[in-house]
Amino acid sequence: MNKRVLSSSYLGVESFLIEVEVDISNGLPNFSIIGLGDTAISESKDRIKTALKNSGFKLEPKKIIVNLSPAGIRKEGSHFDLPIAIGIMLVMGFIKDRYNTIDNYLFLGELSLNGDVKRIRGALNSVIFAKENGYKGVVLPLENFQEATLIKGINIVPVENLNDVVNFISKNIVKSVQTKIIEKNDENLMDFLDVKGQSMAKRALEIAAAGKHNIILIGSPGSGKSMLCKRITTILPPLNEKEIIESTKIYSIAGELTESKPIISSPPFRSPHHTSTPVSIVGGGKKVIPGEISLASGGVLFLDELAEFPRSVLESLRQPLEDGIVSISRAQYRVEFKSNFIFVAATNPCPCGYALEPTGKCICTQTEINKYIKKISGPIMDRIDLHVEMRRLNENELLTYQSGDSSKIIRERVIKARAIQKERFGDDIYNGMMSQKDIQKYCTLSDENREYFKKVIQTLQISARGYDKILKVARTIADLAGSNDIEKEHLMEAVSFRENSIN
Ligand SMILES: [Zn+2]
The missing domain is CATH 3.40.50.300 (P-loop containing nucleotide triphosphate hydrolases)
Structure with a gap:
C-alpha cells in the first residue's frame, strides 16, 4: 500500500514542496529512504522507528520504502521525520484520514526517540510557502508555534508528540495554545x-x-x-x-x-x-x-x-x-x-x-x-x-x-x-543608499552653496566618491532639521565627518 504526505524544505530563503511517499509491502523486512541525499538518512530511520515504538505504534515486519521527491533538490534530514512517520502510520492503519487532512496540510518536524516533535529550522518559511500556495494549514512542532503565528490567514497546528498528530488527523483535535504576547524586547536598558x-x-x-x-x-x-x-x-x-x-x-x-x-x-x-x-x-x-x-x-x-x-x-x-x-x-x-x-x-x-x-x-x-x-x-x-x-x-x-x-x-x-x-x-530606500541619479535629483544646491562646496572640495582634496558621500549625509542632516533644501550649515556639518586623518 502506498500513501503520500506533503512537506516542504528550503534553500536559502526559498521554500519548495516535498512529497513524502511511503510504500509498504510484504517483502523481506526492511526500511529504506530514498531521495534524501544526506548522511542524515540512517539517523532519521532509527529515530522514526524508535519514536513510533515508544509512542505505542508497533511496526509489523514489512518492507518499507520512503521516497522523497523531487529527488534532485537538497533536503535537510531531520525535517522529514514527522511526515515519514505519518506516512507509515497511515499505511499501517494507525491513523485514519477522516477529514481529508493529508492533501491539505504540510507536515514538518524532527522526532526524538520518545516520540516528541522537536523544533526545526525554517518553519516560518514553510508557513509562508503553504499560504502562498493555497494549503489549508501546517502541522509543526509546538516550539515553532510562535514564529508561525506571525502569518495570518492559515491554520497552524502545533504538535508536541506523535499522539497529538494522531488526534489531529483522526479526530480533528487541535491542541490549544495561548499565543504569547510578544513584548518588544526592550532588554535595552541602555541609553x-x-x-x-x-x-x-x-x-x-x-x-x-x-x-x-x-x-x-x-x-x-x-x-x-x-x-x-x-x-x-x-x-x-x-x-x-x-x-x-x-x-x-x-x-x-x-x-x-x-x-x-x-x-x-x-x-x-x-x-x-x-x-x-x-x-x-x-x-x-x-x-x-x-x-x-x-x-x-x-x-x-x-x-x-x-x-x-x-x-x-x-x-x-x-x-x-x-x-x-x-x-x-x-x-x-x-x-x-x-x-x-x-x-x-x-x-x-x-x-x-x-x-x-x-x-x-x-x-x-x-x-x-x-x-x-x-x-x-x-x-x-x-x-x-x-x-x-x-x-x-x-x-x-x-x-x-x-x-x-x-x-x-x-x-x-x-x-x-x-x-x-x-x-x-x-x-x-534611504539616503545612505542613494544612487548617483538620486543624488542629482535630491541633493541639489543653491548657486551660492555650490560655490562654497566647490571650494571646500578643493581645499580638502576630496575625491569624487567623497563628494557624493558628503551630499548624502547633508541630505540626512537637512531631513533631521526638517528642511527641504540642503543649506550651508548642513553641508558644513556633513564635511566635518570627513575631515579626519583616515580617508
Ligand atoms: Zn600608537
Whole structure:
C-alpha cells in the first residue's frame, strides 16, 4: 500500500514542496529512504522507528520504502521525520484520514526517540510557502508555534508528540495554545545618556540611524566608542510587521530562535568577534545557513576593533555593503540572503591606540600607523559615509560635560527623518543608499552653496566618491532639521565627518 504526505524544505530563503511517499509491502523486512541525499538518512530511520515504538505504534515486519521527491533538490534530514512517520502510520492503519487532512496540510518536524516533535529550522518559511500556495494549514512542532503565528490567514497546528498528530488527523483535535504576547524586547536598558560628552560621535550615530549611513568611530581606548555603538539600536525606529517577518525568517533558518525569543521584534544588533570564522560572519557551511551579516539585516552589524579582523573577512563584506545581499555559491546551486544592515565599526587609530591623544602618548612609528590604517582603508572605507574621531575625556571634561539627549528623544528625530525619506523614495530606500541619479535629483544646491562646496572640495582634496558621500549625509542632516533644501550649515556639518586623518 502506498500513501503520500506533503512537506516542504528550503534553500536559502526559498521554500519548495516535498512529497513524502511511503510504500509498504510484504517483502523481506526492511526500511529504506530514498531521495534524501544526506548522511542524515540512517539517523532519521532509527529515530522514526524508535519514536513510533515508544509512542505505542508497533511496526509489523514489512518492507518499507520512503521516497522523497523531487529527488534532485537538497533536503535537510531531520525535517522529514514527522511526515515519514505519518506516512507509515497511515499505511499501517494507525491513523485514519477522516477529514481529508493529508492533501491539505504540510507536515514538518524532527522526532526524538520518545516520540516528541522537536523544533526545526525554517518553519516560518514553510508557513509562508503553504499560504502562498493555497494549503489549508501546517502541522509543526509546538516550539515553532510562535514564529508561525506571525502569518495570518492559515491554520497552524502545533504538535508536541506523535499522539497529538494522531488526534489531529483522526479526530480533528487541535491542541490549544495561548499565543504569547510578544513584548518588544526592550532588554535595552541602555541609553545614550550613559555616555558623557562625545557629542560629535552621538550626532554622527543619529545621522547614521536616520539615513542608514555606514559609520566608523576611530578613537582611543576608553573613549567610549564601543559603548556608544552598542547603544545605536536604542535610537532606531521599531520594526514594522514586514520587517519582523523578514528578520524572523532569517533567524529561523539560522536556528537562532529560542523559547524566550521566538520572534525578532526589534532591530537586530550583531557584533561578531574578530576571531569568528569567516563562515559564521558571511554565511555558508555544509547546510548553507545565514551568517552574522544576514542576521544583522534590518538592524546593525557592529565590528569592534575593525583592524583586528582578517583581511579576507573585510573583503567579503564588500558585496553585501554594496548590494544589501550576500550570495553563497555551491557546486550545484547558489543561495542568496539579505544583508541589508547599517554597518557600524570602531577601531583604534594605531596599534597602541593613542595616536589621537596629546603628543607623546603614542609609541607607534609612522610606518606602523600607516600599515594599520591601510588594512581597513581598502575594502571597507569606500562604503562608509561618516567618520568620527574620538579621544578620551579628561577628568575635568568628565565632570563638566553634559550627557546630551536621551535615546528616546533622539529616536523621535530619527523616526521623523525616516518618514521624510519614505515620502521621497517609498519603502526600503534611504539616503545612505542613494544612487548617483538620486543624488542629482535630491541633493541639489543653491548657486551660492555650490560655490562654497566647490571650494571646500578643493581645499580638502576630496575625491569624487567623497563628494557624493558628503551630499548624502547633508541630505540626512537637512531631513533631521526638517528642511527641504540642503543649506550651508548642513553641508558644513556633513564635511566635518570627513575631515579626519583616515580617508
Ligand atoms: Zn600608537
